[in-house]
Structure formats: structure tokens, C-alpha cells
Amino acid sequence: MTDDVISDQHQPLVPNRTVWLDQFGDLDVIALSERPIPQAVDDEVLVRVAAASINPVDWKTAAGEFPPMSADALPFALGRDLSGRIEALGTRAHNMLSVGQRVFAFIDFDRGGQADYVVVKAVELVATPDEIDNATAAALPLAGMTAWQGLFDHGQLQAGQRVLIHGAAGGVGHLAAQLAVWKGATVFATAGSRDLDYVRSLGVERAIDYENERFEDHATDLDLVFDTQGGETQARSFGVLKRGGTLVSTLETDEEKGRELGIRTVPRWLAEPNAAQLGEIAALVAAGTVKVAVAETFGFDRVRDAYAFTKDEHPRGKVVLIMAENE
Incomplete structure (x- = not known):
């Protein structure tokens, strides 16, 4: 030794x-x-x-x-x-x-x-x-930090705001949906048909079947979109954000389009280790608030x-x- x-x-x-x-x-x-x-x-x-x-x-x-x-x-x-x-x-x-x-x-x-x-x-x-x-x-840890930092550090989500979580049954998405509900936001969430009941159980306002529905028909006038999908899903997401809203993505974003529409974009950021934040999420899990x-x-x-x-x-x-x- x-x-x-x-x-x-x-x-x-x-x-x-x-x-x-x-x-x-x-x-x-x-x-x-x-x-x-x-x-x-x-x-x-x-x-x-x-x-x-x-x-x-x-x-x-x-x-x-x-x-x-x-x-x-x-x-x-x-x-x-x-x-x-x-x-x-x-x-x-x-x-x-x-x-x-x-x-x-x-x-x-x-x-x-x-x-x-x-x-x-x-x-x-x-x-x-x-x-x-x-x-x-x-x-x-990684999924929790991505959800927390995306919603609160980059997205600046506040109680009473309206947010759309894409891929809400996934590793990051299911935590993001629960954290947004805990924060007091009105939460819309997309998921596949097989996962709709599960996503509803997370407490969201509306679970949207991306296989058979258009999220634009149910989620509008939003303050924040949390995107982990990119592509067409992200491109369509600009249309549901209010002017002054924010699109946070783990992928690249069309920043020029965001500027034209008066939407703030946070592109391709990486979650960073933060023991204090991780401890806060762990306390929510221990209490049964987040599963x-x-x-x-x-x-x-x-x-x-x-x-x-x-x-x-x-x-x-x-x-x-x-x-x-x-x-």
C-alpha cells in the first residue's frame, strides 16, 4: 500500500x-x-x-x-x-x-x-x-443529469410553463417528463403506441402517439421543447413554440430558423457531472416522486x-x- x-x-x-x-x-x-x-x-x-x-x-x-x-x-x-x-x-x-x-x-x-x-x-x-x-x-446519473440540466439549466423551465418532451419513454425522456411535472409545468410528451399508458402514468397532461398523431395538434403555445430526436421531429417543433420560447436539443439545431422565429435554441450540449444536482434527483427517487x-x-x-x-x-x-x- x-x-x-x-x-x-x-x-x-x-x-x-x-x-x-x-x-x-x-x-x-x-x-x-x-x-x-x-x-x-x-x-x-x-x-x-x-x-x-x-x-x-x-x-x-x-x-x-x-x-x-x-x-x-x-x-x-x-x-x-x-x-x-x-x-x-x-x-x-x-x-x-x-x-x-x-x-x-x-x-x-x-x-x-x-x-x-x-x-x-x-x-x-x-x-x-x-x-x-x-x-x-x-x-x-447520465440520463438524470441530461434531463435536469436540459430542463432547468439550459431550458430555464419554471412552474406554470408549458413544455413538450420528445421520446418520453426513453432513458432521458422518462426522467425529463417526471422532473417537469415535479417542477409544476404543464407537460406534453410524445411516445410510441406501446408506451402511451406508461407515459400517462408519469403525470403528463397529454401523452401523444407519435406513430398515429401529430404533436402539433395537441401541444401548442409552448415555452420549451426538450428534443432528443432531431430531424423532422425537431424541425416541426419550432412551430409549436411561442415567440420567446426555447428549443433545447442534445443534437444540432437550426439556429438561423430559431432567430427568424424569435426562438432561443440550445444545440448539442453535453451533460456535465454535478454531484449536487445528482443528489437532488436521488432524493426525489428515494421519496418516490421520480421513478x-x-x-x-x-x-x-x-x-x-x-x-x-x-x-x-x-x-x-x-x-x-x-x-x-x-x-
Whole structure:
């Protein structure tokens, strides 16, 4: 044990399975690789991961379709969500943290959360409430931060305003719909036919079947549109916003069209780790105000199946990897 790490346990000697990307390609590039267990130094914490979620950005990254992670960054580990227990603390990582404590986190691009052991910055960690299990905790961070920051930081949503959430049964969308309802907004939400009853259960004003209805017929004079779809859906969304309204998108937007219509656009922004915000959402989940949908769980050894399911099935909510040996 070095002076940089303290723990009341010995450093683990077991393999550290990691979703390690050596090259971009189809899902056949997704595989587990045994990597060295990282060491927690300074203000870092070593977490023994119990569960990690898969987000669309993960398979897009593996395919080379996520520009911030270019070929120059290869090789690297995938995943940005994790839950687990603290295994070791760096010498400056002691504020309210202890070995064995259950935690979860949304981590930055420089590490990967889909591994047995991950080093996390102490400021990124949130204590996992007793009411939240590991799979739920792992499913929450990136999607929750995208929903929260999109609605409140970028969209500036206030109580009493009118908002349209596209893809409200998806990983980000189902959380965005619930957070907007919690805020006191009037919420319209699009979803496929099979998910309409589920989306209605989230408390929205109107669940709109995008397969058989035009959202323009039901959602008008809006203050905010939260878009994760792009394309024609986004183009049509300008028409339902009032002048002075806002279109927030995780994709590129037609900023010139927005200026012509007097609509503020927030294009292709990326959620950022924020433990304080994540803690607020966790409190809402623990209280039962917000419910996290876990569509499916997969054992870590079935990681490629989990990626295929996430990419091809458009699941309701999130897909989570379970590191069974670490439960």
C-alpha cells in the first residue's frame, strides 16, 4: 500500500474486467478486457462497481459516431454511470466518505464506468440512499443529469410553463417528463403506441402517439421543447413554440430558423457531472416522486448482448449491467 492510498481493506487482487475499446466498429468491438486495478490517489476514490448502465452515447462512441471521443483517444474504457461501494480512499478524499459506503456517480470521459473497479473523483460521488438499489442508482446519473440540466439549466423551465418532451419513454425522456411535472409545468410528451399508458402514468397532461398523431395538434403555445430526436421531429417543433420560447436539443439545431422565429435554441450540449444536482434527483427517487425505469439487466459477461438490446430494441428506460460478483 502506498502513501497515496488508505483503506481498512487490502487492495483486491482479482481481475478488473473492463469494457475496453481498442478500435471503433460494429458491436463486435464490444468485449471485456482484463485491465490493471487503478489506484486512488490524492482526491480520488476507488469504487468496486456493482452496476453500470449503458447509454446510447456508449454504442455511438464504439461506432466512432461521437465526435468528442475521436480515434486519437483510443484505447479507452466505456461507460459514464456506475454504482457500488468504496474500496479505497486517496489521501485527500475523506470528506463524508468511508470505505464500504454505497455510492453512485456520473463520471467524465477520461475514465470508463463499465468495469469491476473504477477510480472516481471524490467530488463526483453521491451517497446512495438506502431506498435505491444498485441497478436503479446506476441507471440514474447520465440520463438524470441530461434531463435536469436540459430542463432547468439550459431550458430555464419554471412552474406554470408549458413544455413538450420528445421520446418520453426513453432513458432521458422518462426522467425529463417526471422532473417537469415535479417542477409544476404543464407537460406534453410524445411516445410510441406501446408506451402511451406508461407515459400517462408519469403525470403528463397529454401523452401523444407519435406513430398515429401529430404533436402539433395537441401541444401548442409552448415555452420549451426538450428534443432528443432531431430531424423532422425537431424541425416541426419550432412551430409549436411561442415567440420567446426555447428549443433545447442534445443534437444540432437550426439556429438561423430559431432567430427568424424569435426562438432561443440550445444545440448539442453535453451533460456535465454535478454531484449536487445528482443528489437532488436521488432524493426525489428515494421519496418516490421520480421513478427510474430499468428496462432490462444483463450480467457483465453478456455485455455485447446488452449493447445490442440498447441499440436495437429502443427500450423503455435504461439498460443496466450487473457485476454479479460484486453484489
